Amino acid sequence: MIACCMIFFSCKSKQEWREYLGGPERNHYSALDQINTSNVHELEKAWEYHTGDSSAQNQCNPIIVDGILYATTASVEVFALDAATGREKWRYRNARDTQWFSKSRGVVYWEDGEDKRILFAAGHFLYALDAMKGTLIQSFGDSGYVDLKTGLGENMEDKFVAAPTPGTVYKDFIIMPLHLSESAGAAPGFIQAFNIRSGKLEWIFKTIPGPGEFGYDTWEKENYRDGQVGGANAWSGMSVERKRGILFVPTGSAAFDFYGGNRKGNNLFANCLLALDANNGKRIWHFQFTHHDVWDRDLPAPPNLINIKRNGKSIDAVAQITKQGYVYVFERETGKPVFEIKEVPFATDGVPGELLSATQPIPTLPKPFARNTITEKDINPAAENYPELLTRFRSYRKNLYDPPSLQGTIIFPGFDGGAEWGGASFDPETGYLYVNANEMPWILQLNKTNTIINKSLSVGNQLYIKHCSTCHKPNLSGDVNSGYPSLKRIGTKIDRTYLQKIISGGKGMMPGFPQLSAAQKNAVIDFLVGEEKKKDGSMAVSEPAPIPYSFAGYNKFLDKNGYPAITPPWGTLTAIDLNTGEHVWRRPLGEFKELTAKGMPVTGTENYGGGIVTKGGLFLIAATNDNIFRAYDKMSGKLLWETALPTSSFASSSTYQINDIQYIVLNVGGTKLGAKKGDSFIAYKLKNDRN
Secondary structure, three states, X not given: OHHHHHHHHHHOOOOOEOOHHHOOOOOOEEOOOOOOOOOHHHEEEEEEEEOOOOOOOOOOOOEEEOOEEEEEOOOOOEEEEEOOOXXXXXXXXXXXXXXXXXXOOOOEEEEEOOEEEEEEEEOXXXXXEEOOOOOEOOOOEOOOEEEOOOOOOOOOOOOOEEOOOOOEEEOOEEEEOOEEOOOOOOOEXXXXXXXXXXXXXXXXXXXXXXXXXXXXXXXXXXXXXXXXXXXXXXXXXXXXXXXXXXXXXXXXXXXXXXXXXXXXXXXXXXXXXXXXXXXXXXXXXXXXXXXXXXXXXXXXXXXXXXXXXXXXXXXXXXEEEOOOOOEEEEEOOOOOEOOOEEEEEOOOOOOOOOOOOOEEEEEOOOOOOOOOOOOXXXXXXXXXXXXXXXXXXXXXXXXXXXXXXXXXXXXXXXXXXXXXXXXXXXXXOOOEEEEEEEOOOEEEEEEEHHHOOOOOOOHHHHHHHHHOHHHHOOOOOOEHHHOEOOOOOHHHOOOHHHHHHHHHHOEOOEOOOOOOOHHHXXXXXXXXXXXXXXXXXXXXXXXXXXXXXXXXXXXXXXXXXXXEOEOOOOEEEEEEEOOOOEEEEEXXXXXXXXXXXXXXXXXXXXXXXXXXXXXXXXXXXXXXXXOEEEEEEOOOOOEEEEEEOOOOOXXXXXXXXXXXXXXXXXXXXXXXXXXXXXXXXXXXXXXXXXX
């Protein structure tokens, strides 16, 4: 059976998009060339499917298998379409409360003979559906689902766990990424492999090692225990080389993200690329990109499994992009760097109690695909409040890896990169890597924990300040530029039951707060809807803080009109020759039309979601918040075609061929960065191809 599955994955038609980001290598590459540089301008809409669900962000990258497109709605309802016409074949609506309060970047397909399955996660559960019928497979786990908290240890009931990124298949295993809270008390981000047939937990790799395990000495002695430190999770997905049986796992930071005085040491295996034996989860090699991370420098995307030529030698390699704008390239089997990596000294004078690493690893090549330091010369002189911006800039810490501070430290590129979860595209024909990136400065500021909550406030207000104000602001105003909605007058828009579910289970990027009691949740809701009650001492929130500092919130460094405070570009697309480490071309990605109308060169915009590189000579990408889908010449970076979308597409697109017709399909969901909501999947084909 296992051999059969391996043959299935290696031999199925290249005309499909059978896996997340195009394949187990996560290279966003298609060998199709019907749509090419000579005719891409002839693209037209082939079909559009409306999900009827615009309740949240939709980041789904659809897969296409045997003429059927599988994807998810914004609230993680799974559906199947005829990929040639967009007609719905089935739709699965889960009755479990956790289903709605999730997001999804896609689903997983697996088959063995007539046993064809779709696997997806909603909340902290992994589900298995019959791919032909859309019904639960009763023999999988507990009548069709398993709990993703299974291998994480005891006392997980009050921990937030979800899995927005699709799992990775190896033989009969599905290895699952996890999205966790980033606060103190988060769950540990252990890597878990489940049996696709039975749902049984097959193996675990502990990213926070215990006594006697490799890496234990890079933490404080008790950090491995439940409640001490969490995170170090692989939220962004994984890659797998099935021939050698090697799983490549990028991990994120330990929690709490921005202070590590309670976890002194380099903290393996946080912020690492792990090469694991996919059969049993044993470590083969690892590389840590940020030692003792206190900047939220998670690895944002699955690594690319590539083949390059270096000094006349063909190398099977793995390339990892980062939020900092670097690409690190390693030999796949050994972890040996292809380009030299140097340990470079950085500032270590953090807040009292912090102990930072004296050095961080920086690659000599390729050169960064995004700026990662800024000076006074980078403050935008065209900004209307330039003097104010310059004064603020001078007050912040601002060098690369300057530690979090009470006065504020500029994080650049921002918390969302540099590179983000959309990932990079790799062209095996040329050895070029294509990376879309953000160049947005954010401000990382700490507060002393004992100063942030006024005990004279109501319990609901205190709980809101402690758990919610980081994103939604103390006055409930939110920040649309940073992606956090206002909660003012929320009671006129959403009923109490709905609010209770969101607080318990989370929604989109927001984690849930299952650790709050029912009374505490009601107190928060009372505060939000203006139904405050007298202070109830039984719900006190003045428990001793586990760490002495709190995060002041996700705040972008913007001018008075909401544009980045720095000179453009603010979003970029870069082609990098990984044979040499040199940039081939680079250009702004995205446009503010109101600025170009004033004569300003194209600035680029923030962008989320990846592109596609094809044998037809194209690089295709949406991702920007200007509602445009674009096609570039992959060799020169010349813009060949663009079309307006109903709203922005913050997701990676897919391409496939049916009945000799090539299609490109993308999820147009909007919502993020102030874009209006959308609910459609749109497919394009050439005008002269008629069904």
